Amino acid sequence: MNPRLPDPQILALALQATVLAHGQLREAATAFASELANGRGCARVGVGFLRGQQVELVAISHGSGENLHRQAFNPLTAAMDEAVQQGASVHWPAEGAPAIRHAHRLLLGERGGAVATVPIVHLGQAVGAVTCEWTTAPPDLPALVAELENSVSLAGPVLHLMAQREQPWYRRLRPGQAPDGSSRRRTAWLLAGAAGLLAAALALPVEYRVGGRARVEGQQTRAIVVPADGYLQAVHVRPGDRVAAGQLLLEMSDQDLQLQKRKWSSELGQYENAYASALARADRAAMVIALARVDEARAHLGLVESELQRARITAPFAGIVVDGDLTQSLGAPLERGKPLLQLAPLDRYRVMLQVDERDIGHVRAGQTGRLSLSALPWDALPIRAVRITPLARPVEGRNVFEVETDVTADAERIRPGLEGVGKLDTGRAALGWVWFHGVADWLRLVLWSWVA
Structure with a gap:
């Protein structure tokens, strides 16, 4: 060395x-x-x-x-x-x-x-x-x-x-190449195996579900409206309160009605006295006139009493107040027919499911599915399709059909107005079709529009 x-x-x-x-x-x-x-x-x-x-x-x-x-x-x-x-x-x-x-x-x-x-x-x-x-x-x-x-x-x-x-990252993913080409052969076999597994997975039949955004509504909603022109005097309920059938909800001011009641009660007494006086005199003409005025006064008095009864608005059935907070409107004038409150029953709900127009063809009445609400994300509530609305409406740039579904859940857990995501089971299909049929349908439509 x-x-x-x-x-x-x-x-x-x-x-x-x-x-x-x-x-x-x-x-x-x-x-x-x-x-x-x-x-x-x-x-x-x-x-x-x-x-x-x-x-x-x-x-x-x-x-x-x-x-x-x-x-x-x-x-x-x-x-x-x-x-x-x-x-x-x-x-x-x-x-x-x-x-x-x-x-x-x-x-x-x-x-x-x-x-x-x-x-x-x-x-x-x-x-x-x-x-x-x-x-x-x-x-x-x-x-x-x-x-x-x-x-x-x-x-x-x-x-x-x-x-x-x-x-580069794409080169780091590739294995090293041996001089005899064995690494390339191993890579080819691995890719072929992965392609076979992928093809088998895409052919695997799975449950195909169709759905979209969903909201909970009362099966029937009753609107409480103003029975007559007047002023709001008292409010006994607010949205979210449970009410029983016949429970007092609102009271309207009845001073004018009480004055009209006293007026017609007084006139009724006068006409009855005039009728008795004419009867004592045997004056038939005066008797007929007095009797007609008595009937008129009684009719007006009955109308006033019925309006007094309607001034105390009560619940038509047991339910929950879902809309109408009037606590800040005491003394406000009210017009006949104006909505005041909305009531929904406690034990009967429906779920309105928004289904895209591209998937509505797979939905049939009677299909079952699951509902996941934002308030209950870990609980999947069972639903069943009841009715499909025949008319689409635009929602956030797309056309959707509303599908009415029944929901069977404890009334204590859900409320009208809750929103979430619902899906209906439409049958089994290959996983590849479930993933890519939307793209295939879109391409078919585009090609058809070009060819046509």
């Missing part, structure tokens, strides 16, 4: 420390090549990594890392390919060795000296190479190649990991 060259172990550790001192591949590879050239007296050291089927030059000693793809470097990369394909170190000159050295002889040419290439091995697979060139052949080239193998075995995998890290 040349005594002026550093100790091989010290040089190997120095090379590894040089690589680890850099964060980028080209900088680390250039520093590694320069340190190795200085330590082993090389005229030039090149570092390359396998990209697909060929070695790509990454760095050369004492270089900038630019213009490494010129044709002048083709003999150098060919020598690296020669060592990587054989999976062993190759040097020239050498006599009687079985390795193929044609590219190394061409690289060296007629200028003399020596050249040696050591593959970079990672997990038993050659992933790159380091090529060293000397202008004068070293005295013991095989021993020097063995030292190079030790140095590359320490620093080479680190450089390979840097190269892997800097590759």
